[in-house]
Amino acid sequence: MAKKHDSRAVAARILKEVLGGHSLSEASARLLPQLEDPKDRGLAQELCYGVMRWHPQLEALTRQLLKKPLKPKDLDIQALLFIGLYQLLYLRVADHAAVHESAGAAERLGKRWAVGLVNGVLRAFQRQQEALLAKVDADPAVRYRMPAWLLQRIQQHWPQNWQETVEALNSRPPMSLRVNQQLGSRDDYLQKLAENGIGAQIIEATRSGIVLDQPLDVGSLPGFDDGLVSVQDGGAQLAAELLDPKPGELVLDACAAPGGKSGHLLELAQGLQLTALDVDGRRLLRVQENLERLGFSATLDEGDAAAPSGDWSAQAYDRILLDVPCSSTGVIRRHPDIKFLRREEDIAPLVELQRSILTAIWPLLKPGGRLLYATCSILPEENEQQVAAFLAAEESARECGIDAPWGEACALGRQIRPGDASMDGFYYACLEKRAK
Ligand SMILES: C[S@@+](CC[C@H](N)C(=O)[O-])C[C@H]1O[C@@H](n2cnc3c(N)ncnc32)[C@H](O)[C@@H]1O
DSSP states (O other): OOOSSOHHHHHHHHHHHHHTTOOHHHHHHHHGGGOOSHHHHHHHHHHHHHHHHTHHHHHHHHHHHOSSOOOGGGHHHHHHHHHHHHHHHHSOSOHHHHHHHHHHHHHHTTOTHHHHHHHHHHHHHHHHHHHHHHHHTTSHHHHTTSOHHHHHHHHHHOTTTHHHHHHHHHSOOOOEEEEOTTTOOHHHHHHHHHHTTOOEEEOTTSSSEEEESSOOOGGGSTTTTTTSEEEOOHHHHHHHHHHOOOTTOEEEETTOTTOHHHHHHHHHSTTOEEEEEESOHHHHHHHHHHHHHHTOOOEEEEOOTTSOOSGGGGSOEEEEEEEOOOOOGGGTTTOTTHHHHOOGGGHHHHHHHHHHHHHHHGGGEEEEEEEEEEESOOOGGGTHHHHHHHHHHOTTEEEOOOOOSSSEEOSSSEEOOTTGGGOOOOEEEEEEEOOO
């Protein structure tokens, strides 16, 4: 009997959500459990991430192949077309299986009428593949699999190496770990990995980072449940290192969820009094889970960093981490749905939100204290331009330069180019409040 939940049908349901505006990680977390077999889940995940990585091209191809656009209620069928094309172009699935299984998934989605359509479109693609690819790839945004506005920004920002940057953003990300040095050294953990047959290298730019040769399930990582390691990109690990908390200090992580950097701050300094704040109460639960696994506790507060109120805003902090909401353009390789979901017109409101958070949080920093402004963006207006505008408006603030062997120095702060030393694209600026 045909299964109701096969990988392609579930992938189509997930992608329907993404095409409807939801995040891929959130839709995957909700719908992947429909598949019981880890192998089926693995295939569905591969299909979803692959489709979103190549979306600009797959979308252009279906536009050529469909006589008229599908209705909004049939985004799952649109997704099946992407899934079929993705397999034909990029996966080592036999062509006839890719076509047959993708068309069959329409029936499992309760849309028998679409079986013939998916079959017909995919067969038409096979017949005209070369000519169609040449036609759609004539558009640079399709050829480089990036939205046109973002491609243009990357070209402007890195005229010398924009192609490398685009390639890095289109690549599969490595899986990186952060070793909890309170429980053992990085070398000890590398040794443990080697004993378990897991190949890995240290991430030179970081004090605790390791990059695995191959991604794997966290369940296979020695000591994961006991908090020996966390999964975290190397670039993200530089945040807590740069904030450099000292034992016993009062620290505010003002945009904390899901808590990757909160956990790292607590690993770096014994007895830290950490307040982890986030506007999203559900995401704050993830902070709780992550800290529990590491055996740490912090004060968790749901609140708006742009409008401080309540207990967390009634004290002054030695250090503040401001990992603000941003365009996430530096982490597209990890979240390829950003290419589709993020629009150019989102940038100005994000810049305004960052400005209001930075302005509202600054008074909570003690004189002589340090604030690290962080984004996973590669756009200067969210980064050095944001910091420049703040410094121009706030007399008590001064930048302390980041002297580091990683990334590129900007007029203010430092930018990691995506893929640089296997890291995601992060931006950091370190600010200090003048002592009165
Ligand atoms: C880049 S993420 C933080 C990632 C986190 N620092 C980590 O390392 O796991 C940005 C966070 O800011 C939160 N956020 C957005 N607007 C906020 C606001 N006005 N006040 C507080 N948190 C906010 C989002 O809910 C999101 O969890």
